[in-house]
Amino acid sequence: MKTDFSQLRFNALAQSSQQISVPVSEPNRRSSLFASHVFNDYKMLQYLTKEAISAVRDAITSGSKIERKLADQVAEGMKTWAIEMGATHYTHWFQPLTGSTAEKHDAFFDIQDGQALEIFGGAQLVQQEPDASSFPSGGIRNTFEARGYTAWDPSSPAFVYGTTLCIPTIFVSYTGEALDNKAPLLRALNAVDEAATSVAKYFDKTVTKVNATLGWEQEYFLIDKSLASARIDITLTGRTLLGHTAAKGQQLEDHYFGVIPSRVIGFMSELEKECMVLGIPVKTRHNEVAPNQFELAPVFEEANLAVDHNLLLMDVMDKVADKHHLKVLFHEKPFAGINGSGKHNNWSLATDTGINLLSPGSTPMKNLQFLTFFINTIKAVDTYESLLRASIASASNDHRLGANEAPPAIFSIFIGKQLSAVLDELEGVSLGKLSPQEKTELKLNVVGKIPEILMDNTDRNRTSPFAFTGNKFEMRGVGSKTNCAKPMTVLNTAVAQQLQLFKKEVDRLIDQKGLKKDEAIFNVLREYIKSSKRIRFEGDGYSEAWEKEAAKRKLSNLKTTPEAVAVMSEKAHVTLFEQMGVLSSIELKARQEVEWEAYVMHTQIEGRVYEELVYSQILPSALSYTNVLLDNISKINLVMEQVTDLEESAQGQLFSEINLHVQGLKKSVDTMTQARKAANKLATTSERAHAYALEVKPMFSTIRIHADQLEKLMSDIHWPLLKYRELLQIR
Ligand code: ADP
Ligand code: MG
DSSP, rough: OTTTTTTTHHHHHHHHTTTOOOOOOOHHHHHHTTTTTEEEHHHHHHHSHHHHHHHHHHHHHOOOOHHHHHHHHHHHHHHHHHHHTOEEEEEEEOBTTTSSBBBOOEHHHHEETEEEEEEHHHHHHHEEOOTTTTTTTTTHHHTOOOOEEEETTTTOEEEEEEEEEEHHHEETTTTTTTTHHHHHHHHHHHHHHHHHHHHHHHHHHTTOEEEEEEEEEEEEEEEEEHHHHHHHHHHHHHSSSSOOOOOSSTTTSSSSOOOOOOOHHHHHHHHHHHHHHHTTEEEEEOSSSTTTTEEEEEEEEEHHHHHHHHHOOOOOOOOHHHHHHHHHHHHSSSSSTOOOOOEEEEEEEEEEEBTTSOOOOOOOOHHHHHHHHHHHHHHHHHHTHHHHHTTOTTTTTTGTTSSSSOOOSOOOOOHHHHHHHHHHHHHHHHHHSOOHHHHHHHHHHHHHHHHHHHHTTOOOOOOHHHEEOOOSSSEOBBSSSSSSHHHHHHHHHHHHHHHOOOOOOOHHHHHHHHHOOOHHHHHHHHHHHTGGGBBBSSSSSTTHHHHHHHTTOOOOOOHHHHHHHGGGSSSSHHHHHHTTTTTTTTHHHHHHHHHHHHHHHHHHHHHHHHHHHIIIIIHHHHHHHHHHHHHHHHHHHHSSSSSSOOOTTHHHHHHHHHHHHHHHHHHHHHHHHHHHHHHHTOSSSSHHHIIIIIIIIIHHHHHHHHHHHHHSOGGGGOSSSHHHHHHHHOO
């Protein structure tokens, strides 16, 4: 006897119970698939002239322009290869500020002189004008009344995906302003390359290029597709807006690294094969802490490529999941009461001579190099902690940062006991020239010991938002949905500026104070260690005590996106981006607008979905169940001789409790809607965003309390929404 309201739920459950794992064939060796759909070096050798290859290589290493004639050659080679791979279309693949990727497909097919042909020339490869005027631009394109165009990024190889040749591109306005996430990332990577190369030359003159490296770790939830489609909150907002905690959540931690369910194994195998073909070097997969939560991580790559690969991966995941009748949830907090998802960004700097600059070496000089990059990174993070926080701010990530779940909204760095001891010793070095004895001591006892220290450095602190993990830093607050380009742009820009300042100061000490190079370096590092001390924290980052301590240290603690985004336009931040040639003040301001606007839109959608869920599903279901109760009570009264006291009977009590929550639910939704309407009337995006954060969003939890209580109190067959225990199970 299902009710009309719960029909959808029970149908979905019946459908999902029939799903079985989809078989996936495996090649003997996965490596045989690797990059088969990528126009990489090997394909270039096959399809391009030597001249064209070197033009592409120069463009990659030094950013030089590719002549029209050579671009035509490259396009011709790409086209031939792509058609052999089954491509019929090509697209400029770009990263608008919405956070995902966009593409507009054009067919190779064309008519020329009355003949049907496949055409793709240098002009089409290099530049395209998509009709993309409705992507968020923060007002830039209105101001300049210009449309955006996409331009080829030769440093990320083209690939064939399905039947389309995809060409990674930047998206800019005619006046040159960046309208995407890739253009500023490329500028930041260029800035950090220049700055880091000139510092690396102190230690090795043969270094000519430094690449930032990125290894992301993508966390996600998987749920059955029929179940996902039966809840409008999941389909429209990517998360459950309501839902009483399941009797069994993650408390037993039996999911973590546990046996992967067979339907999920099928999905993962196909996904990994698809990644291989597309050149995404995925390596590890495992269950995460929460039920239905998983993680996928690749071998790290050059940061721009790693960003492209992560975005492509998310798209591939959606498509492969669909084939397996599953849905991927990338939202940072799809379920209350169990862990959310993040995307740790492992970051380092690597030279073209093959050295990881954040990895200690075998000689004191190599270790001084390590210390230089290590301490400069700490200093950069200390200077721009609030900007880094802003770079990972979003409505969905607010459920993790600064909420009851880690990592906190406060930036701090964990480096471990041993490295802390090294920095403490370095801090005690004298200023100016060093005595021969001090030099020997430094070499033997401090710098010389670093490799041994790191060998057995098992020191790990899982609560730190920015942790040194042996040969890289791990930025942990990045949201699972976030485009890594955003935090990577800020981090690399900040480190670039810091390294520039460092170089200037070291050179000054050498030229003006007559210090030796290593003395000068020690001197400057010593000062940085002192002045960036507040950012270092080894304790429990989730504790309340740390929040208090961080406030004393004047570290920012920006709990909501609107607050975090506000710091983007602070004078120091405008200067940073301008000085490093990454974003003009106009571009930065536009991005701030886009972030506030996105926050408003996401929260607004959630508010509307709450309204719909409550008015069209929960309240009617509750009323129909209370009807049953009332019916029962009146029947009892008919058959019993004495009139039952409503308050005394179980039926009566149940009715009143439910009724109380029905009232509370209606009232809180109405209050929220009023607050929402009021917020919409405010003049600026900033005001609207702040009002949504302070007036609208807090009402969501009140609504939720009442709805979740109703779920608990009402009969199962009357309840319209799939329950947590039903959503969180896959065989
Ligand atoms: P976990 O954080 O899960 O314990 P690891 O510490 O082994 O795992 O980190 C693995 C991630 O770090 C992988 O994605 C890997 O590619 C990345 N990584 C390793 N070395 C570097 C590096 N030099 N630069 C950037 N990322 C790196
Ligand atoms: Mg990690």
